[in-house]
Amino acid sequence: MTTFAPTTAAEVLDAVAWAAAEEAPLEVVGHGTKRGIGRPVQAGHTLDLSGLSGVTLYEPEELVLSARAGTPVAEIAALLAENGQEFAFEPMDYGPLLGGAAGRGTVGGMLAANLSGPRRLKAGAARDHVLGIYAVSGRGEAFKSGGRVVKNVTGYDLSKGLAGSWGTLAVVTDVTFKVLPAAETEMTLVVHGLDDDRMAAALAVAMGSSCEVSGAAHLPMGIAERVAGGALGEGSTTLLRIEGFGPSVAYRVGRLRDLLEGVPAIDAIEAETSKTVWREIRDCAPFADGTARPVWRVSVAPSEGWKLALALRMEAPASAFFDWQGGLVWLRMEEDDPQAELVRSLVAKCGGGHATLVRAAAAWCTSVPVFEPQPPALAALSLRLKDEFDPKGILNPGRMG
Amino acid sequence: MSRLKMPAPEAATLARRAEIVADMRTIVPGEGVVDTVNGMRVFESDGLTAYRQLPLVVVLPETVAQVARILKYCNERGIRVVPRGSGTSLSGGALPLEDAVLLVMSRFNRILDIDYANRVVVAQPGVTNLGITTAVEQEGFYYAPDPSSQIACSIGGNVAENSGGVHCLKYGLTANNVLGIEMVLMSGEVVRLGGRHLDAEGYDLLGLMTGSEGLLGVVTEVTVRILKKPETARALLIGFPTNEQGGQCVADIIGAGIVPGGMEMMDAPAIRAAEDFLHAGYPLDCEALLIVELDGPQTEVDHLIGAVEAIAKKNGSTLCRISTSEEERLAFWAGRKAAFPAVGRLSPDYYCMDGTIPRKQLPRVLAGMRRLSEEYGLRVANVFHAGDGNLHPLILYDANVPGELQKAEDFGADILRLCVEVGGVLTGEHGVGVEKRDLMPEMFNETDLDQQMRVKCAFDPNHLLNPGKVFPQLRRCAELGRMHVHRGQTAFPDIPRF
Numbered sequence: 001m002t003t004f005a006p007t008t009a010a011e012v013l014d015a016v017a018w019a020a021a022e023e024a025p026l027e028v029v030g031h032g033t034k035r036g037i038g039r040p041v042q043a044g045h046t047l048d049l050s051g052l053s054g055v056t057l058y059e060p061e062e063l064v065l066s067a068r069a070g071t072p073v074a075e076i077a078a079l080l081a082e083n084g085q086e087f088a089f090e091p092m093d094y095g096p097l098l099g100g101a102a103g104r105g106t107v108g109g110m111l112a113a114n115l116s117g118p119r120r121l122k123a124g125a126a127r128d129h130v131l132g133i134y135a136v137s138g139r140g141e142a143f144k145s146g147g148r149v150v151k152n153v154t155g156y157d158l159s160k161g162l163a164g165s166w167g168t169l170a171v172v173t174d175v176t177f178k179v180l181p182a183a184e185t186e187m188t189l190v191v192h193g194l195d196d197d198r199m200a201a202a203l204a205v206a207m208g209s210s211c212e213v214s215g216a217a218h219l220p221m222g223i224a225e226r227v228a229g230g231a232l233g234e235g236s237t238t239l240l241r242i243e244g245f246g247p248s249v250a251y252r253v254g255r256l257r258d259l260l261e262g263v264p265a266i267d268a269i270e271a272e273t274s275k276t277v278w279r280e281i282r283d284c285a286p287f288a289d290g291t292a293r294p295v296w297r298v299s300v301a302p303s304e305g306w307k308l309a310l311a312l313r314m315e316a317p318a319s320a321f322f323d324w325q326g327g328l329v330w331l332r333m334e335e336d337d338p339q340a341e342l343v344r345s346l347v348a349k350c351g352g353g354h355a356t357l358v359r360a361a362a363a364w365c366t367s368v369p370v371f372e373p374q375p376p377a378l379a380a381l382s383l384r385l386k387d388e389f390d391p392k393g394i395l396n397p398g399r400m401g
Numbered sequence: 402m403s404r405l406k407m408p409a410p411e412a413a414t415l416a417r418r419a420e421i422v423a424d425m426r427t428i429v430p431g432e433g434v435v436d437t438v439n440g441m442r443v444f445e446s447d448g449l450t451a452y453r454q455l456p457l458v459v460v461l462p463e464t465v466a467q468v469a470r471i472l473k474y475c476n477e478r479g480i481r482v483v484p485r486g487s488g489t490s491l492s493g494g495a496l497p498l499e500d501a502v503l504l505v506m507s508r509f510n511r512i513l514d515i516d517y518a519n520r521v522v523v524a525q526p527g528v529t530n531l532g533i534t535t536a537v538e539q540e541g542f543y544y545a546p547d548p549s550s551q552i553a554c555s556i557g558g559n560v561a562e563n564s565g566g567v568h569c570l571k572y573g574l575t576a577n578n579v580l581g582i583e584m585v586l587m588s589g590e591v592v593r594l595g596g597r598h599l600d601a602e603g604y605d606l607l608g609l610m611t612g613s614e615g616l617l618g619v620v621t622e623v624t625v626r627i628l629k630k631p632e633t634a635r636a637l638l639i640g641f642p643t644n645e646q647g648g649q650c651v652a653d654i655i656g657a658g659i660v661p662g663g664m665e666m667m668d669a670p671a672i673r674a675a676e677d678f679l680h681a682g683y684p685l686d687c688e689a690l691l692i693v694e695l696d697g698p699q700t701e702v703d704h705l706i707g708a709v710e711a712i713a714k715k716n717g718s719t720l721c722r723i724s725t726s727e728e729e730r731l732a733f734w735a736g737r738k739a740a741f742p743a744v745g746r747l748s749p750d751y752y753c754m755d756g757t758i759p760r761k762q763l764p765r766v767l768a769g770m771r772r773l774s775e776e777y778g779l780r781v782a783n784v785f786h787a788g789d790g791n792l793h794p795l796i797l798y799d800a801n802v803p804g805e806l807q808k809a810e811d812f813g814a815d816i817l818r819l820c821v822e823v824g825g826v827l828t829g830e831h832g833v834g835v836e837k838r839d840l841m842p843e844m845f846n847e848t849d850l851d852q853q854m855r856v857k858c859a860f861d862p863n864h865l866l867n868p869g870k871v872f873p874q875l876r877r878c879a880e881l882g883r884m885h886v887h888r889g890q891t892a893f894p895d896i897p898r899f
Binding site for chain 1: 516517518519520521541542562563565569570573574576577586590591592593594596597598599600602603604605606608609611612613629630631632652653655656657658659660697698699700701704705757758759760761786789790791824825826827828829830831832833837841844845848849850851852853855856857858859860871881882884885
């Protein structure tokens with residue numbers, strides 16, 4: 001059992017080339033904040049990229065930033081904030097949900113897990129903002145893809161191919177991302193007391209407007225009071241975030257109030273409170289309870305999320321809250337059994353999507369598929385891609401299995 | 402590209418043409434199989450008209466089952482297939498091969514579902530880009546990516562090429578606006594990726610498919626995001642005495658946290674051509690002309706117009722007009738939108754390039770282009786998606802002058818080399834196709850290209866789908882699959898180990 005801790009891309013190449021030659025599987029980690037997600041990796045050795053750190057290029061006026069894979073996202077976010085910029089896709093921090101500290105995830109992990117946040121519905125995920133990568137495949141070959149410019153269709157977009165691959169195709173050593181100006185002002189409309197179907201209708205109206213809503217979430221009774229130290233009060237809460245320049249935010253908030261006419265009890269929260277609320281929704285804070293109770297991250301069509309949760313609760317005790325206009329369902333099962341078959345049959349019944357078991361006791365992660373099982377033709381295609389990039393199965397073997 | 406080498410036709414396939422045509426007719430009955438020279442002539446070229454080739458046979462399927470049967474049939478017999486949407490590719494992505502079935506998807510022309518609650522449209526791949534907007538505009542919605550060929554280009558082709566457009570700085574490319582597809586692999590297997598939900602599950606095969614130029618699979622259904630139209634849009638027309646000032650103005654607008662709906666720049670030759678053609682009121686004493694469009698709520702647009710105007714003044718603009726009506730906004734755009742035909746009037750032929758550069762390199766690249774223009778003795782005009790650094794140099798030439806096409810292509814290749822040299826790329830939105838295929842090594846080394854080809858091998862191990870495009874040199878998948886193992890070397894003596 002060896003832990004390799006390379007500090008350069010060349011050292012990563014050496015380590016992976018050795019592992020490929022010896023057919024010695026590697027667990028690829030940054031700070032290990034998302035180690036609990038996926039099936040347990042069967043590897044004798046560890047490739048620890050946390051020492052491969054540092055921002056290598058940042059040109060704010062070109063909206064571009066490059067960093068070594070082990071650079072903490074928090075460090076980059078601080079640098080961007082100094083220049084009034086950010087990762088527009090609002091990458092979540094899995095640390096607290098999985099029982100770890102906040103602010104430790106790396107930029108390589110951000111790509112490997114294709115992270116995003118509440119703004120996903122407007123701004124996309126990590127996959128939509130990655131411009132280029134340097135990586136080492138499971139064959140021990142160093143390669144690059146993409147570049148540092150926003151518009152680029154030169155060759156296949158391997159950067160996207162590695163987004164959400166959980167380190168099973170190649171070890172990313174350097175990444176380049178598009179960055180964007182952070183909004184000058186934000187304001188969140190808080191609607192109290194909507195039941196599920198009225199909530200879904202209100203969110204659809206808001207998202208179907210030209211108000212450029214950048215966050216659309218619903219926290220049912222029992223969840224809302226766990227957010228932002230109780231700032232949202234009790235009872236169910238539906239949230240709509242508006243961001244931009246001051247005069248525009250004020251106008252659009254007014255416009256949304258008009259569109260939601262007839263909806264009772266609308267408040268507005270601003271500045272730090274608004275930021276805290278959305279950060280906690282992003283990081284699934286209501287379920288960051290220090291337990292190992294199963295947590296599912298489910299993506300379905302926005303109109304279907306609440307129906308899925310309702311149907312699930314008829315069969316098993318569970319808590320749920322909703323982001324992405326209702327299409328992202330965070331579920332916490334109140335008993336030990338994640339009820340994988342039940343959850344997935346409901347996803348299928350709701351028109352399709354996927355359910356990922358992001359937290360569960362280790363035994364469950366071994367016995368149920370953590371990632372959404374794929375139909376045979378798609379599963380075979382994914383397996384062929386894995387075989388092309390990692391024929392000896394040395395990179396995070398078993399993790400996505 | 403006059404020297405373009407395409408894969409040698411398979412003699413066995415050519416010899417079996419009659420049998421293949423007959424078999425295609427059993428799969429696609431009626432008018433869906435075209436095998437006469439006259440009938441096939443309209444398909445011999447795409448938007449890169451310098452290259453023409455009649456296909457083996459043209460097949461226009463109507464159902465997914467037919468597509469699956471055609472591909473399976475061809476896969477089992479080693480017959481090549483070239484997919485085609487509307488044939489508007491500017492890089493020769495749909496250029497036929499003599500021994501390949503040309504699979505034309507234009508009969509897949511129906512919108513399957515409009516779902517306003519989830520803000521998606523499900524369309525067949527032959528629906529035009531503009532057709533999607535047309536289907537939803539009565540409710541005030543639109544589909545954001547707007548390639549200039551949007552009246553003709555198909556949404557399936559947009560997926561294949563990852564098409565952009567004027568608005569992609571703010572609203573993203575095709576890849577950012579497609580939620581799901583259904584596609585048929587060369588094996589005939591039907592696969593669905595994504596859907597009405599966000600993020601496809603497992604590996605991001607949707608991301609790989611988008612921009613794969615018809616080499617990985619044939620798209621048979623597309624689910625796209627639609628957006629509510631912005632309340633209003635206004636534009637500024639800004640002139641600068643130098644390209645440097647124009648470039649700096651663009652950088653300062655972005656630096657101020659403003660992301661315009663569109664931001665276009667034209668150089669002096671393009672300005673003059675447009676003005677001569679349309680009399681749009683463009684100033685002739687400017688080196689650089691910038692069109693900045695701001696869209697959104699009236700309040701926001703008015704607020705930002707003031708901010709952009711101040712930035713323009715600070716950078717020494719000699720002209721700054723602000724649209725006060727929809728007619729005026731469209732008039733600002735008219736010259737830019739007509740830039741290609743306008744330049745076309747100056748010369749019998751023009752060749753449109755498509756490099757992307759880091760924006761700050763614009764003055765250097767324009768200067769380099771002027772130098773090359775003198776060297777080659779060919780004129781060049783530039784239109785530029787300034788916000789995202791995507792350049793469209795238009796090289797003027799006359800194909801009837803012997804050797805001039807060749808010269809234009811060499812000039813174009815040198816421009817693209819320059820783009821790569823300053824940190825840019827070969828193509829921003831037109832694709833590699835056959836046009837830039839042989840330039841790929843300027844940007845990628847052999848190992849880089851091998852990884853891309855490995856993706857191809859996972860999807861189409863026999864290299865039957867659209868061969869001769871994108872990759873300068875095809876390597877057998879079996880050969881690529883071999884591991885080159887260097888066992889026994891002293892492993893990583895310098896890596897810290899714990």
